[in-house]
Amino acid sequence: MTSNQRTEDKMHGSIFVLLKRYVESTYDYSTWRRLLEKVGVNHTYQMQEMYPTDELFAIVHQASEDTGIPAYDLMERYGEFLVPDLLLVYKKYIKAEWRTYEMLLNTEEAMHGAVKKEDGRTTPPKLLVTKQGENRLIIDYHSKRRMAGVAVGIVRGIAKYYGEAEKVTVTRLTDSMAERVQILVDFER
Ligand code: HEM
Structure with missing residues:
Protein backbone atom coordinates (compact mmCIF):
# COMPACT_ATOMS: atom_id res chain seq x y z
CA MET A 1 0.00 0.00 0.00
CA THR A 2 1.44 3.41 -0.87
CA SER A 3 1.36 6.25 1.65
CA ASN A 4 -1.01 7.96 -0.71
CA GLN A 5 -3.63 5.24 -0.21
CA ARG A 6 -3.08 5.22 3.54
CA THR A 7 -3.88 8.89 3.93
CA GLU A 8 -6.82 8.92 1.52
CA ASP A 9 -9.75 10.87 2.94
CA LYS A 10 -12.85 8.79 3.64
CA MET A 11 -16.42 9.55 4.62
CA HIS A 12 -19.17 7.67 6.36
CA GLY A 13 -21.23 5.24 4.26
CA SER A 14 -24.48 7.11 4.97
CA ILE A 15 -23.30 9.97 2.74
CA PHE A 16 -22.80 7.54 -0.17
CA VAL A 17 -25.94 5.47 0.42
CA LEU A 18 -27.93 8.71 0.38
CA LEU A 19 -26.21 9.86 -2.83
CA LYS A 20 -27.40 6.61 -4.41
CA ARG A 21 -30.90 7.29 -3.10
CA TYR A 22 -30.77 10.82 -4.53
CA VAL A 23 -29.73 9.62 -8.00
CA GLU A 24 -32.31 6.81 -7.97
CA SER A 25 -35.14 9.05 -6.91
CA THR A 26 -34.25 11.92 -9.27
CA TYR A 27 -33.31 9.69 -12.22
CA ASP A 28 -33.42 5.89 -11.83
CA TYR A 29 -31.44 2.85 -10.77
CA SER A 30 -29.88 2.30 -14.18
CA THR A 31 -28.54 5.89 -14.13
CA TRP A 32 -26.81 5.06 -10.84
CA ARG A 33 -25.34 1.83 -12.25
CA ARG A 34 -24.13 3.68 -15.33
CA LEU A 35 -22.47 6.39 -13.22
CA LEU A 36 -20.64 3.82 -11.09
CA GLU A 37 -19.48 1.99 -14.16
CA LYS A 38 -18.18 5.16 -15.79
CA VAL A 39 -16.13 6.18 -12.73
CA GLY A 40 -14.92 2.61 -12.11
CA VAL A 41 -16.60 1.92 -8.77
CA ASN A 42 -17.67 -1.69 -8.43
CA HIS A 43 -18.75 -2.05 -4.81
CA THR A 44 -22.13 -1.54 -3.18
CA TYR A 45 -22.14 1.24 -0.57
CA GLN A 46 -23.01 0.12 2.97
CA MET A 47 -24.22 2.37 5.80
CA GLN A 48 -21.54 1.35 8.30
CA GLU A 49 -18.48 1.41 6.04
CA MET A 50 -16.16 4.27 5.10
CA TYR A 51 -15.46 5.19 1.46
CA PRO A 52 -13.04 7.53 -0.35
CA THR A 53 -14.35 11.09 -0.62
CA ASP A 54 -12.87 11.16 -4.15
CA GLU A 55 -15.46 8.59 -5.22
CA LEU A 56 -18.25 10.97 -4.26
CA PHE A 57 -16.66 13.78 -6.26
CA ALA A 58 -16.07 11.47 -9.23
CA ILE A 59 -19.73 10.39 -9.25
CA VAL A 60 -21.03 13.95 -8.90
CA HIS A 61 -18.73 15.27 -11.64
CA GLN A 62 -19.73 12.44 -13.95
CA ALA A 63 -23.40 13.18 -13.24
CA SER A 64 -22.72 16.84 -14.01
CA GLU A 65 -21.12 15.93 -17.33
CA ASP A 66 -24.01 13.63 -18.25
CA THR A 67 -26.80 16.04 -17.27
CA GLY A 68 -25.19 19.42 -17.98
CA ILE A 69 -26.10 20.55 -14.44
CA PRO A 70 -23.12 22.23 -12.68
CA ALA A 71 -21.53 19.99 -10.03
CA TYR A 72 -22.07 22.65 -7.37
CA ASP A 73 -25.83 22.72 -8.08
CA LEU A 74 -26.01 18.92 -7.92
CA MET A 75 -24.26 19.03 -4.52
CA GLU A 76 -26.82 21.53 -3.23
CA ARG A 77 -29.77 19.47 -4.46
CA TYR A 78 -28.28 16.30 -3.01
CA GLY A 79 -27.66 18.06 0.33
CA GLU A 80 -31.28 19.18 0.47
CA PHE A 81 -32.53 15.73 -0.48
CA LEU A 82 -30.57 13.81 2.13
CA VAL A 83 -31.92 15.62 5.21
CA PRO A 84 -35.02 13.51 6.05
CA ASP A 85 -33.06 10.24 5.80
CA LEU A 86 -30.08 11.61 7.71
CA LEU A 87 -32.33 12.88 10.49
CA LEU A 88 -34.01 9.48 10.65
CA VAL A 89 -30.64 7.78 11.19
C1 HEM B 1 -28.62 18.11 11.48
C2 HEM B 1 -28.13 16.92 11.51
C3 HEM B 1 -26.88 16.48 10.79
C4 HEM B 1 -26.43 15.21 10.75
C5 HEM B 1 -27.07 13.99 11.39
C6 HEM B 1 -25.21 15.20 9.96
C7 HEM B 1 -24.44 14.08 9.68
C8 HEM B 1 -23.32 14.03 8.90
C9 HEM B 1 -22.52 12.84 8.61
C10 HEM B 1 -22.79 11.43 9.08
C11 HEM B 1 -21.50 13.22 7.80
C12 HEM B 1 -20.36 12.33 7.25
C13 HEM B 1 -19.15 12.60 8.12
C14 HEM B 1 -17.92 11.76 7.84
O1 HEM B 1 -18.01 10.69 7.24
O2 HEM B 1 -16.82 12.17 8.27
C15 HEM B 1 -21.68 14.63 7.56
C16 HEM B 1 -20.90 15.37 6.71
C17 HEM B 1 -21.23 16.62 6.31
N1 HEM B 1 -22.08 17.50 6.96
FE1 HEM B 1 -23.41 17.01 8.38
N2 HEM B 1 -24.95 16.47 9.53
C18 HEM B 1 -25.94 17.29 10.03
C19 HEM B 1 -26.04 18.64 9.85
C20 HEM B 1 -25.28 19.37 9.00
C21 HEM B 1 -25.48 20.76 8.70
C22 HEM B 1 -26.51 21.70 9.32
C23 HEM B 1 -24.58 21.07 7.76
C24 HEM B 1 -24.37 22.36 7.06
C25 HEM B 1 -24.41 23.52 7.57
C26 HEM B 1 -23.79 19.88 7.47
C27 HEM B 1 -22.81 19.79 6.53
C28 HEM B 1 -22.11 18.66 6.23
C29 HEM B 1 -21.23 18.54 5.08
C30 HEM B 1 -21.00 19.59 4.02
C31 HEM B 1 -20.68 17.25 5.13
C32 HEM B 1 -19.71 16.61 4.09
C33 HEM B 1 -18.31 16.46 4.59
C34 HEM B 1 -17.48 17.71 4.63
O3 HEM B 1 -17.92 18.79 4.21
O4 HEM B 1 -16.33 17.65 5.14
N3 HEM B 1 -24.25 18.88 8.27
N4 HEM B 1 -22.77 15.11 8.26
Whole structure:
Protein backbone atom coordinates (compact mmCIF):
# COMPACT_ATOMS: atom_id res chain seq x y z
CA MET A 1 0.00 0.00 0.00
CA THR A 2 1.44 3.41 -0.87
CA SER A 3 1.36 6.25 1.65
CA ASN A 4 -1.01 7.96 -0.71
CA GLN A 5 -3.63 5.24 -0.21
CA ARG A 6 -3.08 5.22 3.54
CA THR A 7 -3.88 8.89 3.93
CA GLU A 8 -6.82 8.92 1.52
CA ASP A 9 -9.75 10.87 2.94
CA LYS A 10 -12.85 8.79 3.64
CA MET A 11 -16.42 9.55 4.62
CA HIS A 12 -19.17 7.67 6.36
CA GLY A 13 -21.23 5.24 4.26
CA SER A 14 -24.48 7.11 4.97
CA ILE A 15 -23.30 9.97 2.74
CA PHE A 16 -22.80 7.54 -0.17
CA VAL A 17 -25.94 5.47 0.42
CA LEU A 18 -27.93 8.71 0.38
CA LEU A 19 -26.21 9.86 -2.83
CA LYS A 20 -27.40 6.61 -4.41
CA ARG A 21 -30.90 7.29 -3.10
CA TYR A 22 -30.77 10.82 -4.53
CA VAL A 23 -29.73 9.62 -8.00
CA GLU A 24 -32.31 6.81 -7.97
CA SER A 25 -35.14 9.05 -6.91
CA THR A 26 -34.25 11.92 -9.27
CA TYR A 27 -33.31 9.69 -12.22
CA ASP A 28 -33.42 5.89 -11.83
CA TYR A 29 -31.44 2.85 -10.77
CA SER A 30 -29.88 2.30 -14.18
CA THR A 31 -28.54 5.89 -14.13
CA TRP A 32 -26.81 5.06 -10.84
CA ARG A 33 -25.34 1.83 -12.25
CA ARG A 34 -24.13 3.68 -15.33
CA LEU A 35 -22.47 6.39 -13.22
CA LEU A 36 -20.64 3.82 -11.09
CA GLU A 37 -19.48 1.99 -14.16
CA LYS A 38 -18.18 5.16 -15.79
CA VAL A 39 -16.13 6.18 -12.73
CA GLY A 40 -14.92 2.61 -12.11
CA VAL A 41 -16.60 1.92 -8.77
CA ASN A 42 -17.67 -1.69 -8.43
CA HIS A 43 -18.75 -2.05 -4.81
CA THR A 44 -22.13 -1.54 -3.18
CA TYR A 45 -22.14 1.24 -0.57
CA GLN A 46 -23.01 0.12 2.97
CA MET A 47 -24.22 2.37 5.80
CA GLN A 48 -21.54 1.35 8.30
CA GLU A 49 -18.48 1.41 6.04
CA MET A 50 -16.16 4.27 5.10
CA TYR A 51 -15.46 5.19 1.46
CA PRO A 52 -13.04 7.53 -0.35
CA THR A 53 -14.35 11.09 -0.62
CA ASP A 54 -12.87 11.16 -4.15
CA GLU A 55 -15.46 8.59 -5.22
CA LEU A 56 -18.25 10.97 -4.26
CA PHE A 57 -16.66 13.78 -6.26
CA ALA A 58 -16.07 11.47 -9.23
CA ILE A 59 -19.73 10.39 -9.25
CA VAL A 60 -21.03 13.95 -8.90
CA HIS A 61 -18.73 15.27 -11.64
CA GLN A 62 -19.73 12.44 -13.95
CA ALA A 63 -23.40 13.18 -13.24
CA SER A 64 -22.72 16.84 -14.01
CA GLU A 65 -21.12 15.93 -17.33
CA ASP A 66 -24.01 13.63 -18.25
CA THR A 67 -26.80 16.04 -17.27
CA GLY A 68 -25.19 19.42 -17.98
CA ILE A 69 -26.10 20.55 -14.44
CA PRO A 70 -23.12 22.23 -12.68
CA ALA A 71 -21.53 19.99 -10.03
CA TYR A 72 -22.07 22.65 -7.37
CA ASP A 73 -25.83 22.72 -8.08
CA LEU A 74 -26.01 18.92 -7.92
CA MET A 75 -24.26 19.03 -4.52
CA GLU A 76 -26.82 21.53 -3.23
CA ARG A 77 -29.77 19.47 -4.46
CA TYR A 78 -28.28 16.30 -3.01
CA GLY A 79 -27.66 18.06 0.33
CA GLU A 80 -31.28 19.18 0.47
CA PHE A 81 -32.53 15.73 -0.48
CA LEU A 82 -30.57 13.81 2.13
CA VAL A 83 -31.92 15.62 5.21
CA PRO A 84 -35.02 13.51 6.05
CA ASP A 85 -33.06 10.24 5.80
CA LEU A 86 -30.08 11.61 7.71
CA LEU A 87 -32.33 12.88 10.49
CA LEU A 88 -34.01 9.48 10.65
CA VAL A 89 -30.64 7.78 11.19
CA TYR A 90 -29.73 10.17 14.03
CA LYS A 91 -33.22 10.85 15.36
CA LYS A 92 -32.46 9.90 18.95
CA TYR A 93 -30.23 12.99 19.23
CA ILE A 94 -32.92 15.41 18.08
CA LYS A 95 -35.08 17.26 20.63
CA ALA A 96 -38.79 17.32 19.82
CA GLU A 97 -39.04 21.07 20.44
CA TRP A 98 -36.32 21.97 17.94
CA ARG A 99 -37.11 23.73 14.69
CA THR A 100 -34.68 24.95 11.99
CA TYR A 101 -33.10 27.60 14.24
CA GLU A 102 -32.41 25.26 17.17
CA MET A 103 -31.32 22.39 14.93
CA LEU A 104 -28.69 24.59 13.31
CA LEU A 105 -27.51 25.94 16.66
CA ASN A 106 -27.13 22.38 17.95
CA THR A 107 -25.67 20.70 14.87
CA GLU A 108 -22.03 20.96 15.84
CA GLU A 109 -22.38 19.64 19.37
CA ALA A 110 -25.43 17.39 19.25
CA MET A 111 -25.52 16.13 15.66
CA HIS A 112 -21.98 16.08 14.29
CA GLY A 113 -20.97 15.31 17.88
CA ALA A 114 -23.20 12.21 17.77
CA VAL A 115 -21.82 11.22 14.39
CA LYS A 116 -18.27 11.24 15.82
CA LYS A 117 -19.34 9.44 19.00
CA GLU A 118 -21.10 6.67 17.09
CA ASP A 119 -18.21 6.17 14.69
CA GLY A 120 -14.75 7.37 15.64
CA ARG A 121 -13.56 7.08 12.02
CA THR A 122 -15.73 10.01 10.91
CA THR A 123 -14.61 13.62 10.62
CA PRO A 124 -17.65 15.79 9.90
CA PRO A 125 -16.94 19.39 8.92
CA LYS A 126 -16.43 22.02 11.57
CA LEU A 127 -19.48 24.25 11.80
CA LEU A 128 -19.36 27.40 13.89
CA VAL A 129 -22.90 28.70 14.26
CA THR A 130 -23.37 32.15 15.78
CA LYS A 131 -26.43 34.27 16.44
CA GLN A 132 -26.53 37.69 14.85
CA GLY A 133 -29.57 39.39 16.32
CA GLU A 134 -32.90 37.61 16.75
CA ASN A 135 -33.46 36.54 13.18
CA ARG A 136 -30.11 35.62 11.75
CA LEU A 137 -27.60 32.80 12.16
CA ILE A 138 -24.16 32.78 10.60
CA ILE A 139 -22.69 29.38 9.82
CA ASP A 140 -18.95 29.16 9.30
CA TYR A 141 -18.29 25.93 7.45
CA HIS A 142 -14.76 24.63 7.48
CA SER A 143 -13.68 21.48 5.68
CA LYS A 144 -10.75 20.50 3.47
CA ARG A 145 -13.29 18.53 1.45
CA ARG A 146 -14.77 21.80 0.14
CA MET A 147 -18.37 20.62 0.10
CA ALA A 148 -20.11 23.93 0.78
CA GLY A 149 -22.80 23.04 -1.77
CA VAL A 150 -23.85 20.12 0.39
CA ALA A 151 -23.80 22.40 3.44
CA VAL A 152 -26.11 24.98 1.83
CA GLY A 153 -28.37 22.16 0.63
CA ILE A 154 -28.56 20.61 4.10
CA VAL A 155 -29.58 23.94 5.64
CA ARG A 156 -32.36 24.32 3.03
CA GLY A 157 -33.33 20.69 3.62
CA ILE A 158 -33.62 21.26 7.37
CA ALA A 159 -35.90 24.28 6.80
CA LYS A 160 -38.05 22.19 4.46
CA TYR A 161 -38.11 19.31 6.96
CA TYR A 162 -39.62 21.62 9.58
CA GLY A 163 -42.05 23.17 7.10
CA GLU A 164 -40.20 26.51 7.35
CA ALA A 165 -38.80 26.79 3.83
CA GLU A 166 -40.95 29.86 3.13
CA LYS A 167 -39.54 31.86 5.99
CA VAL A 168 -35.92 30.77 5.97
CA THR A 169 -33.51 32.36 3.49
CA VAL A 170 -30.12 30.75 2.96
CA THR A 171 -27.33 32.82 1.40
CA ARG A 172 -23.81 31.65 0.73
CA LEU A 173 -21.40 34.56 1.16
CA THR A 174 -18.00 33.13 0.25
CA ASP A 175 -16.69 31.35 -2.83
CA SER A 176 -18.40 27.98 -3.28
CA MET A 177 -15.15 26.04 -3.59
CA ALA A 178 -13.39 27.52 -0.56
CA GLU A 179 -12.34 25.55 2.51
CA ARG A 180 -14.01 28.12 4.74
CA VAL A 181 -17.42 29.24 3.64
CA GLN A 182 -19.83 31.56 5.38
CA ILE A 183 -23.55 30.90 5.13
CA LEU A 184 -26.20 33.38 6.30
CA VAL A 185 -29.51 32.02 7.48
CA ASP A 186 -32.26 34.61 7.85
CA PHE A 187 -35.54 33.88 9.62
CA GLU A 188 -38.76 35.74 8.94
CA ARG A 189 -40.68 35.69 12.22
C1 HEM B 1 -28.62 18.11 11.48
C2 HEM B 1 -28.13 16.92 11.51
C3 HEM B 1 -26.88 16.48 10.79
C4 HEM B 1 -26.43 15.21 10.75
C5 HEM B 1 -27.07 13.99 11.39
C6 HEM B 1 -25.21 15.20 9.96
C7 HEM B 1 -24.44 14.08 9.68
C8 HEM B 1 -23.32 14.03 8.90
C9 HEM B 1 -22.52 12.84 8.61
C10 HEM B 1 -22.79 11.43 9.08
C11 HEM B 1 -21.50 13.22 7.80
C12 HEM B 1 -20.36 12.33 7.25
C13 HEM B 1 -19.15 12.60 8.12
C14 HEM B 1 -17.92 11.76 7.84
O1 HEM B 1 -18.01 10.69 7.24
O2 HEM B 1 -16.82 12.17 8.27
C15 HEM B 1 -21.68 14.63 7.56
C16 HEM B 1 -20.90 15.37 6.71
C17 HEM B 1 -21.23 16.62 6.31
N1 HEM B 1 -22.08 17.50 6.96
FE1 HEM B 1 -23.41 17.01 8.38
N2 HEM B 1 -24.95 16.47 9.53
C18 HEM B 1 -25.94 17.29 10.03
C19 HEM B 1 -26.04 18.64 9.85
C20 HEM B 1 -25.28 19.37 9.00
C21 HEM B 1 -25.48 20.76 8.70
C22 HEM B 1 -26.51 21.70 9.32
C23 HEM B 1 -24.58 21.07 7.76
C24 HEM B 1 -24.37 22.36 7.06
C25 HEM B 1 -24.41 23.52 7.57
C26 HEM B 1 -23.79 19.88 7.47
C27 HEM B 1 -22.81 19.79 6.53
C28 HEM B 1 -22.11 18.66 6.23
C29 HEM B 1 -21.23 18.54 5.08
C30 HEM B 1 -21.00 19.59 4.02
C31 HEM B 1 -20.68 17.25 5.13
C32 HEM B 1 -19.71 16.61 4.09
C33 HEM B 1 -18.31 16.46 4.59
C34 HEM B 1 -17.48 17.71 4.63
O3 HEM B 1 -17.92 18.79 4.21
O4 HEM B 1 -16.33 17.65 5.14
N3 HEM B 1 -24.25 18.88 8.27
N4 HEM B 1 -22.77 15.11 8.26
